[in-house]
Amino acid sequence: MLGSRQYVEEWAIYSNVLRSTGVLNNTVWLDIRGNHDNFNVASLASEENYYQKYSIQGQRHQRSYMYTYTRGSDSVAFIAVDACLLPGPRRPFNFIGMVTASEMRLLEEFEMASMRHNYTIWFGHYPTSCILSSEPGIRRLMGRGLAYMCGHLHTLGGLVPNMYTRQHTGSLELELGDWKDGRIFRVAAIDHGLFSFTDLNHGTWPIILVTNPKHALYAMKHHEPLHLIKESTHIRVLLWSLCAIAEARVRIDDSNSWLALSHEEGPLYVAKWNPNTYVEGLHLIEVFARDASGRVATLTQPFSLDESQPSFRFWPRALLMSNISMFFQFLFGIMVCVCVVPLCVLRYIHHLVLERRMIRPRPKWKICNMWLRKLWVLVSVDRLFWPIVVTAVYLPVGPWFVGEVIEGHIGVVFAWGTIVNRSYLPGSLTYAYGFFQMLVFHLPLILAVAHCIDFRFLSLYVDPLCSFPRYLCRHVCVLLLITMQMITAYSFWLAYGTMALLLGPLRTWSAILGIILWYQSSTMHKDLLRGAAEVWAPRCQDWDDDTISKAYGSQEHVAQSDL
Known part of the structure; x- marks a missing residue:
């Protein structure tokens, strides 16, 4: 797999x-x-x-x-x-x-x-x-x-079982679930220019397909002679089973009276009807069939003679009428901006505050103020800020990995395309992988590193004591992210070989970057945090540990002090 x-x-x-x-x-x-x-x-x-x-x-x-x-x-x-x-x-x-x-x-x-x-x-x-x-x-x-x-699309694992739509051109697009796992197949027919179909699971008997009047949802007024339904004299149904059909009948709009379907030839069964009775709005036709072995099936579907139609569901329309490549390209661009722009803006604000040209923002909510401090401390340190921003900017531009994209053929994969065997394949699902890379690794890494460096900042300037739960909370998030990234790097090794593992900025190098940032944020020297201290702990920025102890009396007192 x-x-x-x-x-x-x-x-x-x-x-x-x-x-x-x-x-x-x-x-x-x-x-x-x-x-x-x-x-x-x-x-x-x-x-x-x-x-x-x-x-x-x-x-x-x-x-x-x-x-x-x-x-x-x-x-x-x-x-x-x-x-x-x-x-x-x-x-x-x-x-x-x-x-x-x-x-x-x-x-x-x-x-x-x-x-x-x-x-x-x-x-x-x-x-x-x-x-x-x-x-x-x-x-x-x-x-x-x-x-x-x-x-x-395999009906998205059963989440969208009826993935059908009518395109803007007026014709139908009909996705079918797989045979391998779902055992789904389709029966379709053209009856005097009217296209009808039904999707079934293997072992479903009898099979029922109504061809006249056809299903209202799938009517194509620019592609089919729909007027023939109003002019028809018979309801037409196709029936199949493993043995002879013993009984077949039809009714419209839950009528108490059923019409018997008579066998014409092959799978065709018909019953006389008067379409003038149903000229307005949507109506329901119900077909019942039983074969000689006692297996029964019932089919109910809408029809109309005045072009009234129900609507296709949202998700089938979205999945079949969109452009998946452009959609993920848009999401990837948004995620790159999310991971870069706020940090750059916050770093600019940091310099304005240091130059006394701006007052530090003070969010009303405590949690917002806390995360503002964490991200502020991160952007104030060059050796954390620049690797994170440059990596995010690199992913849309630079190569993700070099490896055997095809066995025996070395290729280079970028977000915008793949070069292999002297051919260029434009970027498509690469944007989706870039989006999920930013969503599940890079953005959480920013937050985890910010959380870690904030702990380091507080321990140096506010509270030198650190309990085991706080220590665990400080490191577990970063280590979990790095572990998950190494697992994805391993999957790339399985798919594309050792070269892709070694020359893989997308997976392997990102994991290494996470390790470096984790180490830097955990061992950051106090001098490198003085810029953040000038903004968030101005009274403590020039104090060493002895000075703090003398000022507050004891380390226990320091532990209780407020930022």
Whole structure:
């Protein structure tokens, strides 16, 4: 679960299953690779590119392709989008896909060719929010199609189980949960130009798919002949099960009277209806099915004849309609500013106070005043302030590590991109890692070091006594952060090798920086804290320990003194 490799044995099993079962004789099998099928692939000709050897379509097409399916007078163009990075790095920086300019031109040719067909379905591994593309943009290019079907996000571990949306172009984008762990699959149909689908868990029987009237949420008024629903004479339902369907019926709006669904051919079941009864607003259609073995299933969904529609949920829309790369780039920039700007402003204020050009701020709340003092003491010491600020400024600009980004190929990873095998891969998920690095390490490190140096300051200028709980509180936070950072450095070593561990400012060097700052803040000499003392302990700044004892009488008295 930590490495980045493909297993040729798995590919061989995949290929053997397809051929030994004879499924290819009865089914058009369209496969397309994703980021896990692109681990450690230096080029399309690489021996690690198992997709070309063991998949069905990979032996015919190197990357994206178009397949036309014809049935009677109708034809459907299926356009597969391969957005895998080329070359394909190891994890974790292979999460975002990219459609290059040459690949975009190929897809534009497919899109033009698809106009000769009745319908177009796009599919690929990455959602459009996880694809970098040149103009006109992958979403606009897909805009004429009925739907773009994808995966990759795994429904966020079940947190967003129905990750569907309608893009601004009017077509649907439908993410599907994984088969490996979730055992989820999709059944879709085109009925007189009306696109319908349902996502199911394996073992769900009977399977019910209502094609007319179609689900109101997924209606596309600019892509589908929705007027055909009002003109139709029959409700149409597709039913499948492991054995014959023994009973099928339908009702609308919780009516007490059920309509029997009669079998036409194959999985098609129909029932006569009068659509004029439901011309306004949203209505509910409910289908009940039972097979000969007694398994039952019920499906309820809304429909409308006047283009009334429910709304898609917020999180599916946000995840599928956003630009994840730009989102994390924005968050990364915000975190860099959070870790740099307040410290610089506070250092400037410190100098103004020392020069008697400004009075020290005195927050009303005690906790705010306490943390103001901690951060003030930190910024007053050059050997703490400059390493923290320079490191935060370095992360958006300098290299994060040098290592085997691809096995046998040394690469350099920056926040803004990766250079490997004479290729440049633009920054994408790197911004997310930069954001989390700042959030879970750099910002907490600032607070922990400020807390530690404040203890040192108080022990030198206010209270020389230190109990064990206070001593433990002084060091445990910094040590915990350094330990966590070393664990992440170890994961980088597993992924990219020893070179990445040694030449890794992002993880390894950050942990070393934490150790240095912890040591400096714990052993800081009194003279280096005189600037802070002039502001926060002006009466004690020139006193040594003997002077303090004489002035207050005893160390116990000193321990009780107030800042």
